Amino acid sequence: MKSRTITRTIKDPKLLGPFIAPRNEDEYDTAVEVLNQLVDEIGDHPEDPRYRLIETLSALVEVYDAEHRRMPDVSGIDVLRFLIEQHDLNQADLPEVGTQSVVSEVLSGRRQLNVRQIQELAARFGVNAGAFLGPPHPRPENRPKRALRSFP
Secondary structure: HHHHHHHOOOOOOOHHHOOOOOHHHHHHHHHHHHHHHHHHHHHHOOOOOOOOHHHHHHHHHHHHHHOOOOOOOHHHHHHHHHHHHHHOOHHHOOOOOHHHHHHHHHHHHHOOHHHHHHHHHHHHOOOHHHHHHOOOOOOOOEEEEEOOOOOO
16 A cells, blocks of 8 residues: 555544554553444454454553553462452352352462362353462461560
């Protein structure tokens, strides 16, 4: 495509703002807003010609996120606690993990989630299974012990 054609096609470059790599928070917010609108309007219909815009904006947003929005290091247990709180659940409400006592052991760090539990939790809460694979908390027996004071 010749530059004259591009110039005629893009009369107002500001209109392309959301489709250009975001360089700051305002541009990022605009890109995310447009992406959400497109997803709401188009949904998961790859046959729609506008679907490629979703793919492009998703890639741009993902790159910005990776460069500017570092995710905190949280354990899978922290993620599970957060989801329990956000969904107003208690330990008995998690049959994906097991009985209430098994959930208690997982949340206290005495037991780790297994692959089946992680897959079922990811499906239930609509999150990536990797969310439950964060760095582990130290097991109770590996936590630093307090020094005992000796009395004279």
